[in-house]
Amino acid sequence: MASNVNPTVRRRRLGQELRRLRELKGMTAEEVAERLLVSQSKISRLENGRRSISQRDVRDLCGVYEVEDHRIVDSLMQMAKDSRQQGxxxxxxxxxxxxxxxxxxxxxxxxxxxxxxxxxxxxxxxxxxxxxxxxxxxxxxxxxxxxxxxxxxxxxxxxxxxxxxxxxxxxxxxxxxxxxxxxxxxxxxxxxxxxxxxxxxxxxxxxxxxxxxxxxxxxxxxxxxxxxxxxxxxxxxxxxxxxxxxxxxxxxxxxxxxxxxxxxxxxxxxxxxxxxxxxxxxxxxxxxx
Incomplete structure (x- = not known):
């Protein structure tokens, strides 16, 4: 049976939300990568759920996207924590x-x-x-x-x-x-x-x-x-x-x-x-x- 916390699904869901926030900000993955001094491929992997997402990644991305609602940030941070659990x-x-x-x-x-x-x-x-x-x-x-x-x-x-x-x-x-x-x-x-x-x-x-x-x-x-x-x-x-x-x-x-x-x-x-x-x-x- 499926567990209450599935790290794979959590990563996908979190990645989709991060992509949505980027698009709302009107930024490309390349622009985000330049701001954070990381590769564009890392941003793509984070958004498609193929890479484990750390709470630090979430914090940095929320900063770039100027997310001011602490409830949204806290929710994304919890999803990042859940996504690092093991199935x-x-x-x-x-x-x-x-x-x-x-x-x-x-x-x-x-x-x-x-x-x-x-x-x-x-x-x-x-x-x-x-x-x-x-x-x-x-x-x-x-x-x-x-x-x-x-x-x-x-x-x-x-x-x-x-x-x-x-x-x-x-x-x-x-x-x-x-x-x-x-x-x-x-x-x-x-x-x-x-x-x-x-x-x-x-x-x-x-x-x-x-x-x-x-x-x-x-x-x-x-x-x-x-x-x-x-x-x-x-x-x-x-x-x-x-x-x-x-x-x-x-x-x-x-x-x-x-x-x-x-x-x-x-x-x-x-x-x-x-x-x-x-x-x-x-x-x-x-x-x-």
Whole structure:
């Protein structure tokens, strides 16, 4: 479940407020950087929530923006303090996609398209372990186990009794055909996937190969939405060495429209469950032959 204080979300919210104050003052990020004798990139990172924001940063920026209301300054200072706390995922050490985990932990809904593998929130432990091991062949066993533990912990958002994450997942047929961990592991994974699809807050659809070209051919992405209207939706695109987060309303709108086209072209919920069941039976027949 999401904690009351999520440092990732606090940083985003604080960054958005600092950007708003800068724009009200009619200043560019370059002008602010010159006033504070810092780099323009630092101001940009503070505003997009990718960098930890100190109370000193807030104090200096409020001075530049001539914020005279002490209640506003005190509120921003508290947000800066909260943003420096550690989320549950920090206990596992350096996690490369920690920003995403922070957003996912506080999100109200998640729409994801996956062309290659089962989404992390829907993976069995055996599938996750085999996937991480295969994807990171030079990683130490202890680090693989750490990543598996993080993935299992993330799944608490789906299974939470109080305000579980609402999830839509469109999966390319390839995610079912790729035998990650072997055929028996895939049978268990597909049975788990079908069971998860019966939860009232989880919707799963499969995009069959027969559909041909479709709006998802360019690759994986996820759209996260938050319960607080102050937190803008985010499009997340996973990368090999770095990830991409799109927050501009126009970008989010384009990906949202593309996602609706995906859902319309994919098999419906009942057809998807049958497809998953049939695929699991194919694995079972091949293991017994």
């Amino acid at each position: 549950w995922w920090h206990a596992f050490g350096d996690i490369p996609y920690s920003v995403y985990i922070g957003l996912e932990t506080d999100a109200a809904s998640l729409r994801v398209y996956e062309p290659q593998v089962i989404p992390g929130l829907l993976q069995t432990r055996a599938y996750a372990e085999a996937l991480i091991t295969g994807a990171l062949p030079e990683t130490a066993t202890t680090d693989i186990e750490k990543r598996v533990q993080v993935r299992v912990r993330r799944q608490e958002r789906i299974n939470a009794e109080d305000s579980p994450l609402r999830m839509w997942a469109v999966l390319d047929e390839a995610t079912l055909r790729r035998a990650v961990g072997g055929k028996q592991a895939m049978i268990e994974q597909l049975e788990h996937l079908e069971a998860m699809s019966r939860l009232p807050h989880v919707t799963i659809q499969v995009m069959p190969f027969s559909m041909g070209a479709h709006p998802g051919v360019n690759g994986q992405y996820a759209i996260l939405e938050f319960p607080d209207a102050a937190d803008s939706s985010v499009v997340y695109i996973e990368g090999v060495t770095s990830d991409l987060y799109l927050e501009k309303a126009n970008d989010v709108q384009k990906y949202s429209v593309m996602y609706e086209h995906l859902r319309a072209q994919a098999l419906n919920v009942d057809q998807t469950r049958q497809f998953i069941s049939d695929t699991a039976k194919e694995y079972a027949r091949s293991t017994s032959s």
